[in-house]
Amino acid sequence: xxxxxxxxxxxxxxxxxxxxxxxxxxxxxxxxxxxxxxxxxxxxxxxxxxxxxxxxxxxxxxxxxxxxxxxxxxxxxxxxxxxxxxxxxxxxxxxxxxxxxxxxxxxxxxxxxxxxxxxxxxxxxxxxxxxxxxxxxxxxxxxxxxxxxxxxxxxxxxxxxxxxxxxxxxxxxxxxxxxxxxxxxx
Amino acid sequence: xxxxxxxxxxxxxxxxxxxxxxxxxxxxxxxxxxxxxxxxxxxxxxxxxxxxxxxxxxxxxxxxxxxxxxxxxxxxxxxxxxxxxxxxxxxxxxxxxxxxxxxxxxxxxxxxxxxxxxxxxxxxxxxxxxxxxxxxxxxxxxxxxxxxxxxxxxxxxxxxxxxxxxxxxxxxxxxxxxxxxxxx
Numbered sequence: 295x296x297x298x299x300x301x302x303x304x305x306x307x308x309x310x311x312x313x314x315x316x317x318x319x320x321x322x323x324x325x326x327x328x329x330x331x332x333x334x335x336x337x338x339x340x341x342x343x344x345x346x347x348x349x350x351x352x353x354x355x356x357x358x359x360x361x362x363x364x365x366x367x368x369x370x371x372x373x374x375x376x377x378x379x380x381x382x383x384x385x386x387x388x389x390x391x392x393x394x395x396x397x398x399x400x401x402x403x404x405x406x407x408x409x410x411x412x413x414x415x416x417x418x419x420x421x422x423x424x425x426x427x428x429x430x431x432x433x434x435x436x437x438x439x440x441x442x443x444x445x446x447x448x449x450x451x452x453x454x455x456x457x458x459x460x461x462x463x464x465x466x467x468x469x470x471x472x473x474x475x476x477x478x479x480x
Numbered sequence: 481x482x483x484x485x486x487x488x489x490x491x492x493x494x495x496x497x498x499x500x501x502x503x504x505x506x507x508x509x510x511x512x513x514x515x516x517x518x519x520x521x522x523x524x525x526x527x528x529x530x531x532x533x534x535x536x537x538x539x540x541x542x543x544x545x546x547x548x549x550x551x552x553x554x555x556x557x558x559x560x561x562x563x564x565x566x567x568x569x570x571x572x573x574x575x576x577x578x579x580x581x582x583x584x585x586x587x588x589x590x591x592x593x594x595x596x597x598x599x600x601x602x603x604x605x606x607x608x609x610x611x612x613x614x615x616x617x618x619x620x621x622x623x624x625x626x627x628x629x630x631x632x633x634x635x636x637x638x639x640x641x642x643x644x645x646x647x648x649x650x651x652x653x654x655x656x657x658x659x660x661x662x663x664x
Contacts, residue, residue: 298619352637357626359598360619366598440599 300364303383310361310384319413326426336423343425347432348439355437358384370466371395373443374402377434377464386410394463403450404434406460417454425449431462442470527614527654528590528606531556532625534638535600537564541641545654563604567594583615597622617654624649 325346329339358364362380367373378390388410394403411427425431431447438445444467451457528546533539539560544550551559567581585592591611594604595618603618603625628646629635635643 353626353630356597356599356601356622356630360623360626 298363300380301362303362303380303389306361306380306384307387312387315387315410315413319410322411322429323415326424330421330424336421340423340425340428343428344432344435347429347434348436349432350429351433351436351438352440354385354433355440358437369399370443371399371402373438374404374464377437378404381437382406400466402464404462404464406462409453409460412454415454422455425452426454427452427460434462434464438464444468444470526608526611527617528608530605530621530650530654531560531563531603532621532641533560533564533602533604536638537561538638540639543647543650543654563592563594564602567596567602593618595619595622601625620653621650624653 326339326343329342330336333339333342358381362376362384364376364380367376374392378392382388382390382404386409388406388408390404390406392402392404395401409427411430415426417424417426428449431449435445435447446463446465446467448463448465449461450463451459451461453460528544529551530541530543530545531539532541537560539557542556542560570582571579573579581594581596583594585594586609589609590606591609591614592604592606593614594602595615596602601622603621605614605618607614624646625641628649629641629643630637632643632645635641
């Protein structure tokens with residue numbers, strides 16, 4: 295079979311079933327609010343959001359692969375580019391840019407100028423430690439995990455804390471080889 | 481519904497011959513009808529069975545479409561783990577690196593098409609020799625799997641698939657595919 299050409303983020307976004315953006319934003323807000331009520335500690339909420347994101351990511355990656363037709367990336371640079379240009383567009387309707395590569399090509403920043411999750415959000419003083427969009431970092435971590443890349447995702451800049459944009463640092467820790475652990479001599 | 485008009489009745493008859501549950505009747509597209517006459521002449525199924533195995537080789541879904549050689553649960557589990565191992569060995573056998581494993585196994589009585597997603601889940605179908613378009617069917621099954629299995633919050637990842645919606649939609653698309661094949 296001839297390989298199917300990968301689809302652009304815009305093309306997928308146009309064809310996929312979408313939910314009203316406001317409903318999405320408000321639902322996410324309700325989740326965060328409920329977590330704050332239930333867990334009380336801001337740190338715990340950050341952790342919980344990350345875990346929820348991870349659980350989403352490990353399922354969402356398959357949908358991403360199935361609908362985008364992307365093939366195996368040659369290196370982590372391509373992976374980051376695909377996440378920013380196709381992934382974010384497909385699921386959030388925005389595109390991100392990739393910057394700040396380190397020399398080895400294992401660490402970069404994904405910069406989000408537009409973030410639908412925070413459309414109506416103002417972070418109050420008593421929740422300053424909260425990473426409101428921590429679910430996104432979890433999603434990326436979970437998705438990469440399923441394609442055998444262990445990554446660490448942290449927020450460098452957060453527009454809710456007074457920065458101008460959202461900046462996620464994605465650091466590739468290790469690539470787990472997919473080959474079965476054959477050892478002929480064992 | 482009290483009375484059928486003629487086209488609805490015809491539709492109903494086709495469905496009966498397909499042996500799909502009545503609940504799916506309304507969702508069968510109209511073009512199915514166009515192929516109906518040719519189809520009724522063919523008794524043989526294009527696809528014999530469909531398997532989905534998780535990344536560790538466990539069978540998570542099996543569906544039988546053919547009548548001949550139906551296997552019991554133990555047989556299907558054995559086939560799944562056997563195929564998983566053969567697939568892995570084939571990757572090792574390849575003289576060039578980057579081999580993604582067997583995609584098609586041809587025998588004199590059947591073809592086995594396999595599609596492996598980048599996350600390691602394998603979808604494979606056993607079908608009549610020479611059946612076309614199975615790759616795209618498997619790709620489509622993968623999409624259905626992401627929509628109707630992975631998005632089901634009560635489905636536990638890597639576990640056997642017991643999702644009724646997935647079953648129904650899958651049955652429809654395989655039937656449609658069969659119709660499309662025979663209509664050529």
